[in-house]
Amino acid sequence: MSNSEIKILNKNSINPQHKAEHESYEYTKYEVTKDGEDKHCHICFYEIPPLKANYPYHYHLNNEEVFYIISGNGILETPDGNKPISAGDVVVCPPSEKAAHRIINSSETELLVYLDYDTANYPDIAYYPHSNKVGILANGIPNKFYREGTNIEYYEGE
Template sequence: MPSIFNEEELKFKFSQSPIDEFSWHKSEKLSHLAKSNDLVFDVKLLDSGKYSYPYHFHRNAEELFLILSGRVMLRIPKGFKELRSGDIVFFEKGPTGAHQLYNHTDNICTYLDIRTKKDIDICEYPDSGKVNILPFSEIFLKQNQVDYFEGEEDIKKRWSDYKDNILDEI
């Protein structure tokens, strides 16, 4: 059964970050209402002088914006591009798909945000060096990246008492 949504009937929630420049209005997750299995989508309003989420890219999700009304400046790895009503922009996985919006106009920009839905996604933030494990929102600094075998050097010690702790049942 198709799900039909009309922009005039949507309810928006204001989201304000601790940093004033990052704020937006987000519709309820339309993908939940539509019972979508593979996509996450909602409509967002970006006020004048505000930025969307911090500059980021996804390692395990693709994203697409459809500008419904207004104009907005898009930041991508190659530079900046003004988007206007009717523009569709696709962001591939990985660093080449990095993006951020800034409303450089006096009017609200309205856009549809569509993302592929994965069990786990890794979102990286090049400006701040953070890594976010989604959907858990566990955020780490990438500079703390370590070798796969870091902290595993004393494996024999950890197994030294296995002969005394063999279980008959689990």
């Protein structure tokens, strides 16, 4: 199917990707549009197990993220404190430090399931305030992460 054709997909027809590389973070992701495709948005479903988050607290400088909660209950960590989220809620995170966020499943027994719609304006810069990291996100190539404050001079090493 080309990128210029209409897609009709069912979540159950998508091969999921499971990731659990850190004790506090785990998810299953169903990509409707894949990374590396020439597109203007990235769409996927996420399932977050009980008491886990899928990504660290962060914000973007170039991309907006929109989450539609399908089922379950969670906590949205924000600069203004934690906000409860549940089925039927829509969360809009514009590209801004004021829109830093992390979704945590607050249930001890149920999955938190949501649809994630992101703009795909690359390259993008993501900041991780809790860990002082900066991420350079580019479409189709591996993301790069650096510790904030490790600046070097422009001509160093040339």
